[in-house]
Amino acid sequence: MRLLKSLVFAACLVPLGLLVWRGFTDGLTANPIEFVTHRTGDWTLRLLLVTLAITPLRRLTGWNAVIRLRRMLGLFAFFYGSLHLLTYVVLDHFFAFGSMLEDLTDRRFVTAGFTGFVLMIPLALTSTQAMVRRLGGRRWQALHRLVYVSACAGVVHYLWLVKADLRPPLVYAALLALLLGFRLYVAMVRRTGRLPHAARSGAVP
C-alpha cells in the first residue's frame, strides 16, 4: 500500500510536470494563460471524480485498503483547483478585483466554479486525522458530503462555459451521475433493508 500510495502521489504530479515541461519548451500554445487554465481545470474535475470513485470501487470489489488513497486524491483535486483559481486571479486578471467581482456576479459559469472551489476549502482544512477526531466521525462524514455539491458545481461550471460542443462536459456529467447514483442506490437499498447483490459478501458495514 505504501508503494501504491507513492505511485499515485507521483502520478498526480504528472499533469503539473507536463505543464512545467511545456512551459520550458514553448509548448503552451499561443495563449499560455488559457491553456494552463483549461488544463488545471480539467485535472481538478478528473481528480474529483477519481476521489468519488473510491467508495464505489471499495464496495464493488471489497478492496477496503483503497480507502487510504482517498484523502490524497481529494487533496490533489484541491491542489489543482487552487492552481486553476490562482491562474485566473494572478495570470488572467492580475488581481483586477473589480473585473473578477463582475465575473463572479454576472457570469454564471464563474459563480458555479467559484462555489465549487469554496466548498472544497473546509474539506481540505478538515482532512487531517486530528480534525476527524475533533469533529467526530459522524459529523466529519456529514461535512465531507459537501464534495458531492462541489463536484456538481464543477461540472456545471464546465457545462456553462463551453461555446457549442457540449460533449466533453457531458462526459464528466455522466460519470458524476453514475458515481452519485451508485451512492443513492446503496442508500435506498439500505433503507429498505435489502443488501445490494454485489455487496452481500459483507463489504457494507
Place this chain on the structure above:
Amino acid sequence: MLIKRTPAVRSSEITDERDYLRRRDFLKAASGAALAAAAAALPDRPLRAAAAQEPLAPIAPSPFSTDERWNSFRDITSYNNFYEFGTEKEDPARHAGQLRTKPWTVRVEGHIGAPDADYALEDILGPHALEERVYRLRCVEAWSMVVPWVGFPLGDLIRRFEPTSRARFVRFETLFRPSEMPGQRRPILQWPYVEALRMDEALHPLTILAVGLYGKTLLNQNGAPLRLVVPWKYGFKSIKSIVRIQFVENRPRTSWNVSAPSEYGFWANVNPHVDHPRWSQKNERRIGRFFRQETRMFNGYADQVARLYTGMDLRRNY
C-alpha cells in the same frame, strides 16, 4: 499535443521578428526589385491558390494598415477557431492539412446583373490587385491578434457582379465537405457555416477578401483559399474557405446567431459596452502579451465605420 505532420512551412521561411519590425525599410529597398522579379517570373500566369503556401506578389501597402506589432506567423497559424476542423484552438492546425483546395470554385448568385454561375477561384481573383492589410482581429472570446492579411476589397468584387437594388445583404457559405473537414461530422453548428453582411458593410473599403497572410497564400487553418476579413466585427463574422456568395433581399440566418441568438448577434460589432454572457468585452488579451488591454469601440475602426450604424441601438442590435 505536438503536431505530428511535417509543417508546410519551414521555420526558416518564417519572417524573423527583427525583419518584420523593419519591414518598411525593407519594402522601400526591395519593392522595386520585387516588382521587377514578379513581372518577369509571372508575366501572365493567373494567381494560383494552394494548400501549401506560395508567395504572393506584387502586394501593395495600404493606408488602412495598423502600425501595431504583428503577431508571429506561428501564433496566427496555430491558434485558430475553425470548428470545421475541431473545437480546440490547436485542432485546425492539426487537421486542416487534409483539405484539398485545388480545384476551388465559388458560386456567385442572387440579385445580380451577371448570371448565376460557378467561378473558378482564378476567375474570382482575376482582375484584383493585392494589398497588404495589417488589421487587428478581435475574437468574441476576448483575445486579439494583429494579422498582416493579403487581399483585395470585397466591394471591388461585388461591383463586378452588378448587384441589383434588391440585393440588400451578401450571404457567404463555407465549404461543406465532412470527408476532409472532420468537425462537420457532428452537428456542433449549423453546417455549412453561414455568415452575412449588410450591403453597405460589404462595400465598405475596410472589408476585404483575403487570400494570404505574411505575404504568402493562406494556410487551410486560416481559411484557404478565400476568406472574408471584417476588422471591426468579432472574428466569427470573417467566414473562411468561401464557396458561395449570394446577393439576397432579406437578412440571412447566420450560423452562430442561429446556434445561440442571445449570445451572438447578427451584427457582432466589437463593442466594449455590451458584454457577452460569458466574457466581458471591456478588455481583451492580445496574444503574446501578459496584461489585458482595453477593447476599443468597433475594434478601433470607429472613425471609418461608426457612420454605418447611426440611429441604430447597438445595445439591442449586438
